[in-house]
Amino acid sequence: MNHRAEHPEPPEQPGSGDQPDRSDRPERSGAKQGVSRRALFGTGAGAVAVGAGLGWFGRPAAAAIQDTVNGEAHSDVVDYFGDHQAGIVTPAQDRLCFAALNVLTEDRAELVDLLTQWSAACARITQGLDVTDTGFDGGSQYAPPQDTGEAHDLSAGHLTVTIGFGRSLFVDEHDKDRFGLREHMPEALIELPHFPGDTLDPARSGGDLCIQACADDPQVAVHAVHNLVRMGFGIVSTRWMQLGFGRTSSTSKTQNTARNLFGFKDGTANLKAEDPQLLDDHLWVRDGSWMDGGTYLVARRIRMIMETWDRESLMGQENIIGRTKGTGAPLSGGEEFTAPDFAMEGAGNQPIIPTDSHVRLAHPQTNNGVQMLRRGYNYADGTDRLGNMDAGLFFIAMVNDPRTGYVPIQNTLARQDALSEYLRHTGSGLFAVPPGVSNEPGAYVGQQLFEG
């Protein structure tokens, strides 16, 4: 185990004797609300730690941490350990911090060591703890803190951290093996093709690794990425990063459907945690390889041209999507979750759900029965030089084979979808998301790949 806390104290720096003695400084702010990092294992009122299991890092397992809200047991911790990584079918939180990283080192052992440290850190921060026991202010005055500190007083916030491996982790741009992983590179981890209309920015595309941190609180999500990147100083560097808000999907039937920045309910017809057979058919890799129990994550930064869309009539908008703006019901009638009737005709014997509408073209019926788990977020990143909003959807989809589960649908949408006129794809990434991390001593994300 490679906890930063176990690293020896750094040698005394020249002149360090001149540093002020701050051992008597006052304690900084304590818990503010909820189950805070400090309250959980300290003296905070209201928090109850029930010893129902120990993680390999020696702390109570996630489900053990509970608080009481209106007399009912409540936990805002999502278990880090399991057959699948959290952040896939676990209920989509409201906030996202997504980062794609370049791996700088050529040393496989250094990479494995980092992944091991990341898993140890994730097991802690997903419980609302600092990265190490020493935390952000308990270590040596002469060494950088072992946690950056910005989430110290905040609760776990249902934080999930999902790690993925890009194709470029396996082979470089000359197809040369990196880290001896080439023979294990899955065939499904393709270079995504150019799709009609793509205007991708290389600075917002690709990456050797990805970190998807989702939480109720943006500061908790950013803290996760910030600390994993900090721990990887000199081994990885951030290639691009995207913040998201207002989840545009629901991954559980217990969640309501949120709206995208065009004002439509988004995520109605999605794979949901409650349909294990569909998840096995469309989401989880089931091939006995190191990816068994994992999935593939497609990320697309899709700018939505608000200025044009906002001038479209309500009827025009609904015909483009194929659903009503109010309830999200299909134009063929019923409620939000009523199945669309694509055969139904409207005025002039034309299909009531237009042939170029988004839901018709994206529906499994049009795509050989293919389904995907969508887990995207809205984004708003200021304006361009003309004052137009740079805002849209950071689309995330997870599928068990992007060659059949994503590429054909994206090609169809890019060519025929009436919605495409209002969209610009500006960033892209495809990552193999390995299975979950077991609660065994020393287990780490991607272990099946490196030790299989």
Ligand SMILES: C=CC1=C(C)c2cc3[nH]c(cc4nc(cc5[nH]c(cc1n2)c(C)c5CCC(=O)O)C(CCC(=O)O)=C4C)c(C)c3C=C
């Ligand atoms: C390649 C896949 C998809 C991309 C890219 C995509 C972009 C995109 N979608 C919306 C808004 C909506 N999408 C909706 C449904 C829907 N979209 C996809 C796939 C992609 N969308 C699928 C598979 C589905 C489900 C189709 C079905 O089975 O009925 C909807 C309707 C509500 C819902 O079911 O979620 C909306 C609204 C935007 C704005 C967008 C790009 C910015």
Ligand SMILES: [Fe+2]
């Ligand atoms: Fe869509």
